[in-house]
Amino acid sequence: MPFDPSDIMKDRITDIGPPKYDKFFPPVIKENYGKWKYHEILEPGVLVHVSETGAEVYTVRVGAARLLSVDLIRDICDIADKHCDGYVRWTTRNNIEFLVDDKAKLKPLIDELKSRGNWFPIGGTGASVTNVVHTQGWIHCHTPAIDASGIVKAVMDELFEYFGSHKLPAQVRISLACCLNMCGAVHCSDIAILGVHRKPPIIEHERVQNVCEIPLVIAACPTAAIKPKKVGDYKSVEINENRCMFCGNCYTMCPALPLADGEGDGIALWIGGKVSNSRVPPKFSKLAVPYIPNEPPRWPTTVQTIKKMLETYASDAKRYERIGEWIERIGWEKFFEKTGIEFRHEHIDDYRLAMTTWRTTTQFRF
Numbered sequence: 001m002p003f004d005p006s007d008i009m010k011d012r013i014t015d016i017g018p019p020k021y022d023k024f025f026p027p028v029i030k031e032n033y034g035k036w037k038y039h040e041i042l043e044p045g046v047l048v049h050v051s052e053t054g055a056e057v058y059t060v061r062v063g064a065a066r067l068l069s070v071d072l073i074r075d076i077c078d079i080a081d082k083h084c085d086g087y088v089r090w091t092t093r094n095n096i097e098f099l100v101d102d103k104a105k106l107k108p109l110i111d112e113l114k115s116r117g118n119w120f121p122i123g124g125t126g127a128s129v130t131n132v133v134h135t136q137g138w139i140h141c142h143t144p145a146i147d148a149s150g151i152v153k154a155v156m157d158e159l160f161e162y163f164g165s166h167k168l169p170a171q172v173r174i175s176l177a178c179c180l181n182m183c184g185a186v187h188c189s190d191i192a193i194l195g196v197h198r199k200p201p202i203i204e205h206e207r208v209q210n211v212c213e214i215p216l217v218i219a220a221c222p223t224a225a226i227k228p229k230k231v232g233d234y235k236s237v238e239i240n241e242n243r244c245m246f247c248g249n250c251y252t253m254c255p256a257l258p259l260a261d262g263e264g265d266g267i268a269l270w271i272g273g274k275v276s277n278s279r280v281p282p283k284f285s286k287l288a289v290p291y292i293p294n295e296p297p298r299w300p301t302t303v304q305t306i307k308k309m310l311e312t313y314a315s316d317a318k319r320y321e322r323i324g325e326w327i328e329r330i331g332w333e334k335f336f337e338k339t340g341i342e343f344r345h346e347h348i349d350d351y352r353l354a355m356t357t358w359r360t361t362t363q364f365r366f
């Protein structure tokens, strides 16, 4: 039924939820659901799962930019139509997986993907650097301190050899968030790229009372830097700049407090997080580099610093050790020494429970 703007509730369909999850299962998945016995990684990007019925399913994982045109999605559908009976899936890290139910179909699928240059790079399995979980950046959000797609492209270009190989001690999850709202996974990733500001918000006094709920703005501040203030005839706010640490949360609540700044904004790198429970419990990532300037379009300092951290880990860690486990084994002093990253006062936690992060032992390495 065509939408009728003069009667917007007419024929309105609502609360129907997503399609049922198994509606798009390939037949081999549907028939063997809950019956999988084991799996193997045949080569980087290629898996086989074997069912207790003897059925096999071969999966080819390919990288994707996440931000895709409909034209590219149609290309993906064409490949799925040609090789996979029209079935395809996306992973939780926005890679794409093509599944076939017969080993004879595997090589033609791989040949097809390889024939398309770097549009569908095969990899992202096992001890690799798989896709970067990332955010909106300058493409769509109003609160970013950095871009997302641009930095991810620059990083993955430099680390491309690690996407299609298994030469790391364990999998390395890289993620990016363009502000410390941390949409996504930066707080729990092996390496995290985070957009940060370094200047307090500008207060547009004449707008505050018209576009903001002032109590909401005051309550948004984690360091209680904001208080109400009358400025001339305007009901506005005052920010104690000595208490502000540029989180931008007040701007999220109040459009009259912008703080984006070309020179102030930049990147902080975090390291050592994980979400799995294997061997050791999940970990938050911790600050590795407090600030690197935005350097569009290729962000060379950020890219090279990430590469240095990754390759130091790759040459020094034990097999199966995630980055956070490696750092805790060698100690943070050694992490800074081996990577050549400068330890600065910004690394020392000073927020509420900070004391738990300070050293309360005589054990340390010179």
Ligand code: SF4
Binding pocket: 135, 136, 137, 141, 142, 143, 144, 145, 177, 178, 179, 180, 181, 182, 183
């Ligand atoms: S991380 Fe921040 S800037 Fe990036 S998409 Fe989320 S809210 Fe927007």
Ligand code: SF4
Binding pocket: 200, 201, 220, 221, 222, 223, 224, 225, 226, 239, 243, 244, 245, 246, 247, 248, 249, 250, 251
């Ligand atoms: S930017 Fe953050 S710390 Fe600074 S005033 Fe706003 S909410 Fe408070």
